Amino acid sequence: MTTENPDRPPLGNALLAAALLLPGLAAQAEEPPERSTLSVKYLNYEESQSGLDRVHVDSPSVSLVTPIAGAWSLAGSLTSDHVSGASPRYHTAISGASRMKDTRRAGDIAITRYLPNGSVTVGAAYSTEHDYVSRALSLTGTVSSADKNTTWSFGIGGSDDAIDPVNLIVSGESRQTVNVMAGVTQVLTPHDIAQLTLTRTQGHGYYSDPYKMLDNRPRERNQNTLLARWNHYHEGSGGTTRLSYRYYTDTFGIRAHTLGAEHVLPLADGWRITPSVRYHTQRAASFYFDPVYDATLGAPFPPGYVFGGTQFSSADQRLSGFGAVTLGIKVAKEIGRYWTVDLKVEAYQQRGAWRAFANGSPGLDAMRARSIQLGLTRQW
Template identity: 45%
Template sequence: MAATKNEKNATGAAVDAPRPLGALALAALALPGVMPQVAHAELAPEHASLSVKWLNYNDSQPGLDRIHVGATALNLIAPLGERWSLDGTLVRDQVSGATPRAHTDISTATKVVNGVGGMHDTREERGLKVTHYFDRAAISTGVSHSSEHDYVSDSWSIDGRMASENQNTTWNAGIGGSNDAINSVNLAAVGKTKTSMDFIVGMTQAWNPLNLVQVNLTFKMANGYLNDPYKNFEQRPETRDATVILARWNHHLPTLGTTLRSSYRYYSDTYGIRAHTVDTAYVIPVGERLVITPSARYYAQRAASFYFDPTGSGAPSGQAFFSADQRLSAFGAVTAGAKAEYRINQHWSADVKYELYKQMAGWRLTGAGSPGVDAFTASFLQIGASYRF
């Protein structure tokens, strides 16, 4: 599937609730991947909405100011009668800065001096999804196209969901694929291709009015050119399969009017990488219009079986596969941030989100991190506005 995908929408509290939780509580309990359910048939959204997001991203390593990204995203969701809806997305981002390092000890980074040097690129992505609603189910089909000067990707997806008669349980399943074409500027990869397939199954269960859980199992397959053409000391296998298990639990605290969101994700692939992610967020309504959500995330991964820590002598001899890409190393990372959402009136709302990411080899709690890898820091700032009509 595409490199980045937005998880959408949610399910509400159990239908046998002794009392209504209200809109804020339902929104706070929301889990991605399932449409809202409150004891009625699946219906297309009653109103259309248009939203715009602005994103600013910056990352750095010691002595190297690296990548800067400025992106704008437009999203339109519109009902098409009572049984259909349309979801369209347009994203445009501009990337600039130093090219990435191959490794701390062997830097292939191109520094930017007074705005000169480094790399510059513009990417555009367009996506369209159509959903048809049945009495207790819905099915969606989507396509997207992403292009930049050295990479073009076309993807598709089909996913469905079905709710139980009492609306407390929802099952979901989906399949998606992509076809990518790579033509790197440095001519290391010309006319190369990559294909991928994703499969997902899952279940969402409302235990009671205050607790919502979800479990998803995803299987990913990629084939073709999987190297990074802009890194030296790189020869990866032409296939990569991955299994992902994701469990979510949202708990509403009625006395405080807040909701704790939590999740655990386990990742395993044929590269030998094993990764764990623990994610938490605390939804705090402030009055009737403002919601503040602080969040924290911890990530740790084991290095790929063919990753090596170079000492300046180049790639190890006698190995079919090797890479000094720091993204394949063993490390730990922490992300902390907060989001504020404000409903201006019945039509307009606005939101702002900031996150700070820090990655270090020594922060891997599940074992020693890879030696010789510099710390990595990134910041995300997102500002959004939406109009409901």
Template identity: 50%
Template sequence: MAATEDRKTASGWGLIALAACALPGVMPAVVTAVLPATAQAEEAPEQGVVALKYSSYEDRQPGLKRLSVKSPSAYLMAPIGREWSVEGSVTHDDVSGASPRYYTDVTGASRMHDDRKAGDLRLTRYFERSTLSVGASHSDEHDYVSNALSLAGTVASEDHNTTWNWGVGAAHDRINPVNDLVDNETRRTTEWLLGVTQALTPQDIVQANLTLTRGRGYFSDPYKLFDARPRQRNATIALVRWNHWWSDLGVASKLSYRFYDDSFGIRSHTLELAADKRLSDTLVLTPSLRYYTQRAASFYYDPVSDPNVYPAPYGTPTDSSTDQRMSAFGALGLGLKLAWQFEPDWTLDVKGEQYEQRSSLRLGGHGSPGVDPLTATQWQLGLARRF
């Protein structure tokens, strides 16, 4: 549980995306991604893809190394005739280290070593102007098991310039922490998505999605002191994307904005900009910049100065948490990716990203004062072949 929760953000679950997209990030960047964006006909793919990826993640607080994650993964997509396709992925996370400490002056933190095994499968049927997909996913740790199902589809206009997309997903999680604080706790989450993709011009394509989630069950972190969260969490997520092809520069820019609001009181904004630049017939360079800001959960509290109370909250609140992911903070992420199509059917890509989280980076004012900065570095290496 601790390992899983420390790798989740406070901004939603993404059940439909997980079940339907087969591990976002596993699919390699294809060199043709820099071509002008156009709407696609709803057809089964003519070629299959097999991809391998290895990711390394490590975060730190001042003077202390924290979490380290090593993640090999594999992805396969194969057409079945002209009307069907199947795709799936498997991944293994080797997690070690310590979760972030509560406050600047607290040096202790729970340590862990965990192995997470996960997989998902999706089957898609292609019609003349629509698709229908059914997916399932499973994730297993020594103290946390999750199962999810999804149903998703698309409907395109007659000229294929407009595509409506929809989806529904459901997940059931079972929590059994090793400290026996709770036994056989559960959490159920459902998610609904509705969106539209529109080709505005031969150089412009936009997408807008609205996602609603409803969660019931155990949301607390059993490995943190004084952590008692509400047993329900509802969220609204809005996402807007705009891709533009700059023909004079040979650059495809990708701009996105994401708004998140939930019943915990967390409200966040994410702005991301990336650009695909063709360096040659076989090389594409993609720099990216991401900014994230959020306000604190209504039950989050910073350290109190009274030594008779610290580190517990004042009084006896029903809900409380010292988890820094529930605090108010801002974050910056800077990434760089290089994709090399060294053979017509082979692509190699490497990506690095640096992430910095600070309370002072929060938009519109300072965030929670009692939380240490957090710095993270991630590397990814991928290899893919079409067949």
């Protein structure tokens, strides 16, 4: 069974986000990095529903950022996701839990040219698993004001995906997406910096999930995302508070809000601790159906289902109306001048009843997940 998530951002969009939305929210550097940085990470992720183990992921990765030829830098990463377990049970009345095992390998590379008042980055990415291949390219750039207090960012990217499910529901399908992004990063005070970014994604092709019964989705999907972020530096403690708000809308009918907050607190002897919290709420896709089944046909058919019809429908939990909370903490320790080790733990829980502003999908089984990530970074 595929591990590809048909609702995750395409690789082209991910490349743009990586280039423009820096974790620390500092304006993108106008000079190449002074040192090379090599990071090795290991992620362990598990999902569960109603006391049953579901998806298990082991994901080692390695990334490198290094200056080259004076005014250039090179960045790249490699990831291998080893996935096993059972697919999520989307409703209490429908198990739908089929066994799966797959390996996804992905890599990306980006080259940046630094200019007196800006930068230009060209990126490429490739991802493959036994029934899904994705290729992506991106071009991003920044332009800064003379005083460096304002930085405008822009980008364009595209991806081309090939889809060949092993159950032969379809064969030789594809999906293409084009992404554009524009943003501005503004230094407000010596202690405050803010960023506003707008992303537009237009895609066409195969969006249905071939491994889910009665899953038939439109062949076009347009997505808009508005992201606002604000960082505040606390002079007394030396810590930084990071706040974010994300609004998402698409032509499937989903409307989503995501609020995030984290606080980076430096401690003695090179220790650093970062607690975080995130809340997500979304409206269901217009063709999503809850477990209220046709009285004549019975489960799992939605009301009014017509055999051989062309109506859109999906019981995918990711397209439902729900709320979700993520709690996390990251601990990092500097070892000498050039080494850093870190550990990050997150716990996620999703429920239909936690949706804000309106009722969520009532038949959803609560889903829980936890992730543990261990990292080691070396500079030279």
